[in-house]
Amino acid sequence: MGIPQPSLNRLPQYHHYLNQLKAKGINTVSCSLIGLDLNLVPVQIRKDLQYTGIVGKPKTGYAVAELIAAIETFLGWNNVQEAFLVGAGNLGTALLGHERFSTFGLRIVAAFDTDPEKIGQWIHGKMVLPLEKLADLAKRMSIHLGIITAPAECAQWIAEKMVSGGIQAIWNFAPVRLNVPPEIIVHNEDLYSSLASLSWKLAQRFNIPFQQDGGSN
């Protein structure tokens, strides 16, 4: 039942692309066409899509609607995943207001913060609750997914509260590694690492001409 991470990462892209085809009234599609449009190798596409249990037909390819449904089922998007979010700052607010998450099966049901000015406020229809209520509420509501959009300094402490509330998976936007029990699923969304990578590559690019021309001149 395993699926390689890169294949898993590509499934939402296929899903988005297939929905575009569907909107254009296209009912079937081949791996070759998907490959051309998404800049991927057809053999890889076939493998990726096989994980959803769907195999294309030799001449016609895949039935678009069937494939969309299979991806959604495979990724669990039909079952709504309820989540708690901690850190009602700019990024937290953006995620709370991101309506398209619901298409992908995510519903953020409550936000938490420690800032007395934020607690009690409504953000995109969700009330900001005090952090000390998180563990208890997570247990009572059987919440399994936690999202951390708080500053790095508080992330570890928040993660521990989440774990004590029975949360099984953490989507961590704070730029620190979390120290949690090995059974907890952690996905780090590290914007600073991304930025570091981009800045470094750009810096290299603008240095390279001088080096290529020979350093001593």
Added chain:
Amino acid sequence: MGIPQPSLNRLPQYHHYLNQLKAKGINTVSCSLIGLDLNLVPVQIRKDLQYTGIVGKPKTGYAVAELIAAIETFLGWNNVQEAFLVGAGNLGTALLGHERFSTFGLRIVAAFDTDPEKIGQWIHGKMVLPLEKLADLAKRMSIHLGIITAPAECAQWIAEKMVSGGIQAIWNFAPVRLNVPPEIIVHNEDLYSSLASLSWKLAQRFNIPFQQDGGSN
């Protein structure tokens, strides 16, 4: 001058950690201690840090302040990277308001959108400009970094405008692969893929007990 991507990704984490030490008044640190605190192998840490040109001393380890400065220089955080952002929705607004980016050398100098209701508005001190001005302004201001926080449907079109304006690197938050010339640096920040990965792993977890007990009972 190459550095492996995982090493590059870890540098901001070391930077954050070292600043925490500095704030506590700690002046030197060893790889072993960093390893314990960040849950990493000391040998790996030593390799990562060597890319910045700093080598630890046998007994005392690294000088914290020196190492912080070396990481900042290496990642180009001392040179401010100016960027244009396209898509002044929830996520774009969050990034525009994210003051900590400036610590990491990023300054978003202007935002663009196609929505007449957004154009002319001020968001976190930046005016939202019409998208058709992007290419010309990017050229005149020598902007090399573009950030896409627009919907997937518009991302390719925006990327082309960026490239025509001389932008060299794109930080893409839209869930599509961009078709750009090979010399353009693209970093995809695909929140839907992250979500897909998390949902799938959670779904697996809650299915596993039934499968382990034997499917037929």
